Amino acid sequence: MRRGMLSDLFVGVVSKRLTLVETITPKSNQHEFQGTRPLRRLLGDEDRRQITTRFLLISGEQEGFSEDGFMSWSNVRKGKPRAAEYHLYYSSNAVTEMMQPGDRLFLALQRDGTMLAIVTASATIENQLVWLFGLEEQEEFAFTYQEIGDDSAELDFAARYILEELGIEPEEPEADQIDTLIERFGLVFPKTGAFSELARASLPDVSAQDDPDLALIAWLEREEQMFRRLERRIVAERIGGGFEAPDGADVDGFLAFSLSVQNRRKSRAGQALEHHLEAVFIAHAIQYARGAETENRNKPDFLFPGQHAYRDPDFPASRLTMLGAKSTLKDRWRQVLSEAERIETKHLLTLEPGISENQTTEMQIKNLQLVVPRSLHATYRQAQQAWLMDVQSFLALVTQRQHGL
Secondary structure, three states, X not given: OOOOEHHHOEEEEEEEEOOHHHOOEOOEOOOEEEEOHHHHHHHOOOOEEEEEEEEEEXXXXXXXXXXXXXXXXXXXXXXXXXXXXXXXXXXXXXXXXXXXXXXXXXXXXXXXXXXXXXXXXXXXXXXXXXXXXXXXXOOOOOOEEEEOOOOOOEOOHHHHHHHHHOOOOOOOOOHHHHHHHXXXXXXXXXXXXXXXXXXXXXXXXXXXXXXXXXXXXXHHHXXXXXXXXXXXXXXXXXXXXXXXXXXXXXXXXXXXXXHHHHHHHHHHXXXXXXXXXXXXXXXXXXXXXXXXXXXXHOOOOEEEOOHHHHHOOOOOHHHOEEEEEEOOOOXXXXXXXXOOOOOOOEEEEEOOOOOOHHHHHHXXXXXXXXXXXXXXXXXXXXXXXXXXXXXXXXXXXXXXXXXXX
């Protein structure tokens, strides 16, 4: 499956933790970053005025907003005998006004010459961006620089996941092939089950029996490609038809349509994950129930071996397993803790890369085992990787319990 490269999008990136004087507070209103050597490596020695910049603030667990603005890079001692002194000035906006000392700042220069300025207080987002850009871990307040050259990371599932959180959708290298696959649907979204089935059928060389971790990610990637191509067609058709109302532009209609697009993306991603997991379980002849009811009308995504065994008081609790499936976690992982009282240790599969150590430590304390496809393990810190379970290991555990071993 061909993919693009990070170097197709970015030239380089610098990162640092913000100090008080770099933020907008009653004690500081300078709107600038000092032009250290890493910044000069990113922006060069020539002045750059009014660099188009998208400022993005991501706080908490992937909650945030963006605003357009600009930055200006200049040597304030240009033409003077003293050594050069560079400053990077930023426009005041809703994002920069929310910056706090200690927040992590990422300045990424894009191939088109524009800048992406990301501010985050989220350890998870910080982990993801450090991994994406290949930066060294650092707690200092000085800038660090990373060039993004031709040997940069491939835009695999994890990279595309993070880029989507930043509002960036890379070009699809297999667009023609995908268009052929979705031609049958015209301008109508099919049911998610049919879409997932087509995604799997289009990859006949991918075997869930041989490598369930690889298969799950490959199927999800292919379905995402198909969905985005079909979505682009349907959205373009709707926008082309215009949003008109008797008294002018139908603003409410446009906003409602935009919201429906976002909601469809979120709900479809979760359903696709469950469909493909189901195919993995079938390939491994595992007994399971999807959405079976336990106590208090709770319905874990998957219950092993099934509802009848769970409700049988004579069936050993040690042979029961539950699996929650969430493409993204945020704070929702706690929901699974009450979904099956007979099962002491719960399992939760996610596609989210680089979750913070604080979160995974709390999961361990709460007897929640995280299951992450193997290719995403590298986005986590070394200490976390030893604890993570991959899909293959989870299947082995369930199979062992299924046979009473």
